[in-house]
Amino acid sequence: MxxxxxxxxxxxxxxxxxxxIIHVHLALLGYAQGVAAAVELESQARQDTGMTPEEWMASNEPRTEPIQTAGSYPILSALFDQEGFGLELDLxxxxxARMLDGVESLIEQSGG
Amino acid sequence: MxxxxxxxxxxxxxxxxxxxIIHVHLALLGYAQGVAAAVELESQARQDTGMTPEEWMASNEPRTEPIQTAGSYPILSALFDQEGFGLELDLxxxxxARMLDGVESLIEQSGG
Known part of the structure; x- marks a missing residue:
């Protein structure tokens, strides 16, 4: 509270x-909880499997490689093929930042 | 996929x-999952208690009323006091919409 x-x-x-006002608050809270839950799931999976994300990806290559080469997901494959691709930006x-920019737009519209 | x-x-x-691109996708997914989880929790609580949200609020009045009148949460109290306050907009x-507006700003900045 x-x-x-x-x-x-x-x-x-x-x-x-x-x-x-209350919607902005609830949307931010919903977003934060959604990302937190995803991080929690990944951390749980890491604990359960004892694998790092890289090891998990490598162990799944026999399953993901055919999907990658079949060409059904061209954009996704292109993204993963990029040299140095990584989630180095903090998700x-x-x-x-995007949501706050959207709130800023809303405030500007309300004031204008 | x-x-x-x-x-x-x-x-x-x-x-x-x-x-x-991948961050926009993951942020939208995180947001959607966060709101869905909140809705799920509320629906679970409703099933467990057999109360509508209004009945639940009413049953908690002995606990919330002193908080409301103590004046420690002036903005929150003012919002709840408003005639016709409700979450009639779809959260x-x-x-x-806010997040997509923020993505639009990002695209405009990237293109400019």
Whole structure:
């Protein structure tokens, strides 16, 4: 509740209507929980299998290689083929930045 | 994987770099899963208690009323006090629209 109050007070006075304020808060919370759950699942899988993500990918190559070469998923394959492809950007921050930019657009529209 | 390929092919050719494309996809997926998990929890709670959200709120009034009147959460209290306050906007669509607006900003920046 303290967290909610803090978020709401930051959002208050930005020309958003109350329903928009509570929706922005809930959307951010939903996003954060979604990414957290995905990270948790991956960490659980890592613990269960004792494999790093790279080892897991390598162990699945007999299954993924034919999919890759069959050409049914051209964009996905092209992305994975790229030299140096990796999730080096922080996913959580990336999505958060996009959502906050979207909230900014909403505030600008409301004020304009 | 079919879904992923479809999203990626829609994002391809929008002047985003590959890492941005995969991040947009994962952020949208994380958001959708987060909201879905929250809805699932609420539906589970509803089934467990046999109460509608309104009945649950009413049953908790002895506990929430003092918090409300103590004034520690002024913005939250003000929002709940508003006549006709409700989540009538669809939360999922609202957050999705904000995130897509943020992605649009990113594409505009990349192209400019």
């Amino acid at each position: 303290r967290y909610t109050e803090r978020v709401l007070s930051d959002l208050n006075g930005l020309e958003l209507i109350p329903t928009q 959580f921050e990336f999505g958060l | 079919r879904y992923t390929e479809r999203v990626l092919s829609d994002l391809n050719g929008l002047e985003l770099i590959p890492t941005q 999922f669509e609202f957050g999705l």
